[in-house]
Amino acid sequence: xxxxxxxxxxxxxxxxxxxxxxxxxxxxxxxxxxxxxxxxxxxxxxxxxxxxxxxxxxxxxxxxxxxxxxxxxxxxxxxxxxxxxxxxxxxxxxxxxxxxxxxxxxxxxxxxxxxxxxxxxxxxxxxxxxxxxxxxxxxxxxxxxxxxxxxxxxxxxxxxxxxxxxxxxxxxxxxxxxxxxxxxxxxxxxxxxxxxxxxxxxxxxxxxxxxxxxxxxxxxxxxxxxxxxxxxxxxxxxxxxxxxxxxx
Numbered sequence: 001x002x003x004x005x006x007x008x009x010x011x012x013x014x015x016x017x018x019x020x021x022x023x024x025x026x027x028x029x030x031x032x033x034x035x036x037x038x039x040x041x042x043x044x045x046x047x048x049x050x051x052x053x054x055x056x057x058x059x060x061x062x063x064x065x066x067x068x069x070x071x072x073x074x075x076x077x078x079x080x081x082x083x084x085x086x087x088x089x090x091x092x093x094x095x096x097x098x099x100x101x102x103x104x105x106x107x108x109x110x111x112x113x114x115x116x117x118x119x120x121x122x123x124x125x126x127x128x129x130x131x132x133x134x135x136x137x138x139x140x141x142x143x144x145x146x147x148x149x150x151x152x153x154x155x156x157x158x159x160x161x162x163x164x165x166x167x168x169x170x171x172x173x174x175x176x177x178x179x180x181x182x183x184x185x186x187x188x189x190x191x192x193x194x195x196x197x198x199x200x201x202x203x204x205x206x207x208x209x210x211x212x213x214x215x216x217x218x219x220x221x222x223x224x225x226x227x228x229x230x231x232x233x234x235x236x237x238x239x240x241x242x243x244x245x246x247x248x
Contacts, residue, residue: 142187149180
C-alpha cells in the first residue's frame with residue numbers, strides 16, 4: 001500500500017495539475033527565503049525613511065500654541081500665519097490651512113482643519129501599510145516555504161526507498177524537514193519587528209494628530225473671543241465689534 005501512496009508524479013493515477021504542483025515543489029523553497037530576506041530589508045528601509053521624515057517634520061506643539069495665543073489674542077491672523085511659514089509639520093500645515101479662511105468664522109476654520117488633518121495623516125502614515133502587510137503575512141509566507149520543503153522531503157524519501165542502506169532515507173528526510181522549518185523561523189523573524197515598528201510609528205502619528213486637534217481647538221476658541229486678552233486695556237473696542245471684524 002505504501003508504495004502506491006508514494007508513487008511518482010508521472011504515474012497515470014496522478015492528476016496533471018498535481019504533477020505540475022509536485023514539480024514546482026521539487027524546485028525547493030529557497031526562493032521563499034530570499035523573498036523573506038527582501039521583505040526584511042524592506043521593513044528596515046521603511047523604518048529609517050519614516051524616522052527621518054518624522055524627525056524632519058517634528059514640531060514644538062507648545063511653542064506653536066504660544067505663538068497662536070499671542071497673535072490671535074491681538075487679532076493678528078496674518079502674524080500667526082507668518083509665524084507658521086516654513087514649518088512643514090502637521091500642526092503648522094493644518095492650522096495655517098484653517099487660518100487662511102479665518103474671515104469665514106471659527107466654525108468654517110474648524111471644518112477646514114478637520115479635512116486638512118485627514119490629508120496630513122495620510123502623509124504621515126505613508127508606507128506604514130507595508131509594515132502592517134509584512135507583519136501579518138510573513139509567517140504565512142514562511143509556512144508556505146516549510147510546506148514545500150516537507151513535500152520535497154517526502155519526495156526524496158520515495159526516491160530513496162529500496163535503493164539505499166538502512167537508515168539513510170530516514171536521516172535524509174529529517175534533514176530536509178529541518179531545513180524546511182527554517183522558512184517558518186525566518187517568517188516569524190520578519191513579522192515580529194515589522195509589527196513592532198508599525199505600532200511604534202502609528203503611536204507617534206496618533207500623538208501628532210491629537211496635538212494638532214488641540215491646536216485647532218485653541219485657534220477656534222481665540223477666533224470666537226479674540227478680545228479676551230485685551231479686556232483689561234483701556235480703549236479696547238467692545239467684544240461684539242471685534243468678533244465681527246474677525247468673523248466677517
